[in-house]
Amino acid sequence: MANVCMKRMDREDGVTARSRIALFANTPVTATDALTLEDEQINHDTMLKAGVKAVNILVANIGPMSLVKRGFESPVTLRSFGFDAGHLCDAAWCNEACMAYGRDPLVNAFIVSASDSVAIAGSEAMTLLNISTSELLERCAGYPGEAQSVLMQVPQGISLRGVAPRVLLDAGLRINALKACGYGLQSVVDQTGADARDLTKLGYTM
Numbered sequence: 001m002a003n004v005c006m007k008r009m010d011r012e013d014g015v016t017a018r019s020r021i022a023l024f025a026n027t028p029v030t031a032t033d034a035l036t037l038e039d040e041q042i043n044h045d046t047m048l049k050a051g052v053k054a055v056n057i058l059v060a061n062i063g064p065m066s067l068v069k070r071g072f073e074s075p076v077t078l079r080s081f082g083f084d085a086g087h088l089c090d091a092a093w094c095n096e097a098c099m100a101y102g103r104d105p106l107v108n109a110f111i112v113s114a115s116d117s118v119a120i121a122g123s124e125a126m127t128l129l130n131i132s133t134s135e136l137l138e139r140c141a142g143y144p145g146e147a148q149s150v151l152m153q154v155p156q157g158i159s160l161r162g163v164a165p166r167v168l169l170d171a172g173l174r175i176n177a178l179k180a181c182g183y184g185l186q187s188v189v190d191q192t193g194a195d196a197r198d199l200t201k202l203g204y205t206m
Helices: 017-023 031-036 044-050 054-059 064-069 075-080 085-089 091-101 103-110 114-120 124-128 133-138 144-153 165-170 175-180 185-192 196-202
Strands: none
Touching: 017 031, 017 054, 064 091, 075 091, 075 103, 085 091, 085 103, 085 114, 085 124, 091 103, 091 124, 114 133, 114 144, 133 144, 133 165, 144 175, 165 185, 165 196, 185 196
């Protein structure tokens, strides 16, 4: 697995005139007001009050490292502005967010549901955040469709190593879904360590 959060994006600390206009576009803050704000006034509270959204922040090219300095103290605050797991698929943004907040807080805030797992499955974010197929499937408990989507997006037939049979069962994955993702009986046994009882629950007949 590659080293986590190694690179850092270069970005000016100050917010340029063009970025200010983009940041407050479609909000009650006029362009004139945006241009006259002191740089330190362009912070979490001001953005929240103005109704700034994730898309504004992205278009303004204000990255996570700068957002931390502007009062976005945890990745949970990013979620409140509309950032979601899909944004982690932008490798540069994901890497900078990891640098800003650390791997565990970012994962705990952004990858919490089955749909979040589907969003990042197979993307570079899995490597940057050092998150395993098993961790993604654990978040799919009770959602077999999403669990199968995760397995379809990671390398098929070889990605169950380290995934406990319980995780497959909790996610609702069964023989047909596993076959569709390239897993026969032998590969399930070899990669997950499933025993006869597990295999029966998964739908395999011995």
